Amino acid sequence: MVITVYGPGCARCYETERVVRNVLAELQYDADLQKVSDYQAMAAAGVMATPAVAVDGVIKLSGRIPKREEVKAWLA
Amino acid sequence: MEPRRRLPWALGGLAAAVAWIVLYRHLAALAGWVTYALLPLDPRSRLAAAVEFFLFEAPKVLMLLVVVVFGVGIIRSFFTPERTRRVLAGRRESAGNVLAALLGTVTPFCSCSAVPLFIGFVTTGVPLGVTFSFLVSAPMVNEVALVLLFGLLGWQVAALYLATGLGIAIIAGWTIGRLHLERHVESWVFQVHAAAGAGDDAQLSWDDRLRAGTDAVADIVGKVWPWVLAGIAVGAGIHGYVPEQFLAGIMGRGAWWSVPLAVAIGIPMYSNAAGIVPVVQALLSKGAALGTVLAFMMAVIALSLPEIIILRKVLRPPLIAVFVGVVGTGILIVGYLFNAIL
Numbered sequence: 250m251v252i253t254v255y256g257p258g259c260a261r262c263y264e265t266e267r268v269v270r271n272v273l274a275e276l277q278y279d280a281d282l283q284k285v286s287d288y289q290a291m292a293a294a295g296v297m298a299t300p301a302v303a304v305d306g307v308i309k310l311s312g313r314i315p316k317r318e319e320v321k322a323w324l325a
Numbered sequence: 326m327e328p329r330r331r332l333p334w335a336l337g338g339l340a341a342a343v344a345w346i347v348l349y350r351h352l353a354a355l356a357g358w359v360t361y362a363l364l365p366l367d368p369r370s371r372l373a374a375a376v377e378f379f380l381f382e383a384p385k386v387l388m389l390l391v392v393v394v395f396g397v398g399i400i401r402s403f404f405t406p407e408r409t410r411r412v413l414a415g416r417r418e419s420a421g422n423v424l425a426a427l428l429g430t431v432t433p434f435c436s437c438s439a440v441p442l443f444i445g446f447v448t449t450g451v452p453l454g455v456t457f458s459f460l461v462s463a464p465m466v467n468e469v470a471l472v473l474l475f476g477l478l479g480w481q482v483a484a485l486y487l488a489t490g491l492g493i494a495i496i497a498g499w500t501i502g503r504l505h506l507e508r509h510v511e512s513w514v515f516q517v518h519a520a521a522g523a524g525d526d527a528q529l530s531w532d533d534r535l536r537a538g539t540d541a542v543a544d545i546v547g548k549v550w551p552w553v554l555a556g557i558a559v560g561a562g563i564h565g566y567v568p569e570q571f572l573a574g575i576m577g578r579g580a581w582w583s584v585p586l587a588v589a590i591g592i593p594m595y596s597n598a599a600g601i602v603p604v605v606q607a608l609l610s611k612g613a614a615l616g617t618v619l620a621f622m623m624a625v626i627a628l629s630l631p632e633i634i635i636l637r638k639v640l641r642p643p644l645i646a647v648f649v650g651v652v653g654t655g656i657l658i659v660g661y662l663f664n665a666i667l
Binding site: 255257262288289292293295297312313 | 405406407410433434437438440442444445448513514517518540635638
């Protein structure tokens with residue numbers, strides 16, 4: 250599984266990455282966590298509000314920080 | 326939410342609403358009581374005036390903020406950038422500018438997302454000028470600014486701000502569209518094949534929307550309350566200690582150069598509405614002209630150096646100059662207009 254966090258480097262983007270990382274660590278889930286801060290790549294993926302998170306290329310959330318339960322639901 | 330858990334929540338919400346109304350209606354009496362009976366301060370002292378002002382205004386504004394941010398959070402759950410883009414794509418100018426300015430007020434937006442949003446809009450058929458109407462209106466016409474203006478200066482000023490803010494967004498975007506400046510957008514932008522309709526567009530339940538409201542309160546009020554308190558404290562200080570009409574000479578309506586100066590100072594400044602409005606109110610009460618002060622506030626929250634630097638990634642300098650110039654001119658006109666008619 251590839252989890253992509255889109256964000257140009259704002260505080261909320263770091264927070265999003267931290268939430269995802271914590272959930273992965275807590276569940277000992279083996280996923281590839283990638284960070285994308287390039288605007289071209291973001292636009293190509295259809296991201297219009299940051300932070301955004303995609304799981305295996307499908308955007309699950311954009312414009313806000315995910316809750317831990319949401320991240321767990323994506324992994325299930 | 327399960328039905329049997331709904332009743333306690335509904336009753337809790339009702340109790341909170343009643344408590345809110347009762348407290349709100351007695352705030353002035355309460356502030357007076359704390360200042361003159363509990364502390365007690367000399368009614369003729371400047372300190373007492375400042376303390377009473379703070380004890381009344383600070384809780385009033387915070388209470389209004391909680392209610393309005395909650396409501397706006399629910400409204401915003403009906404609008405996403407994706408949905409707004411679909412509405413605006415392929416729109417003709419004029420009607421498109423009006424629609425974009427209106428949607429800018431209710432679509433969730435943060436200036437750190439300005440670039441991906443800009444690319445997403447212009448590469449899927451939203452005209453450049455229409456995109457700019459959105460980008461001007463989204464930061465300038467926001468619920469925090471409106472609540473503060475309403476709470477501290479009355480509904481007339483809040484309504485004027487809403488109307489002129491929308492007007493500037495519509496006309497500035499329309500002007501940029503008429504100037505045909507597409508060549509000053511960085512060329513790589515139009516080579517991006519933006520994926521359409523991606524993400525977070527699921528049907529939400531009412532539970533989700535109420536949660537969006539409480540999340541908005543935690544997020545926005547949680548972030549701006551220190552600014553509100555600091556702003557009102559500064560306002561209280563000016564209120565109690567600076568003589569009336571002190572500013573009339575330099576910021577009054579007689580000083581024609583004060584409007585451009587206020588705009589020039591305000592443009593590079595970056596602050597949220599929460600910190601600026603209480604200062605605005607204090608300036609007004611000391612004889613500064615309403616137009617000058619509103620122009621200053623619009624310049625501070627609509628345009629800022631950090632946002633300009635972010636937009637430089639997609640806009641070449643001539644287009645940035647036109648953007649700042651057109652919006653700045655609009656604000657200037659609003660400033661002079663208010664000074665002339667009020």
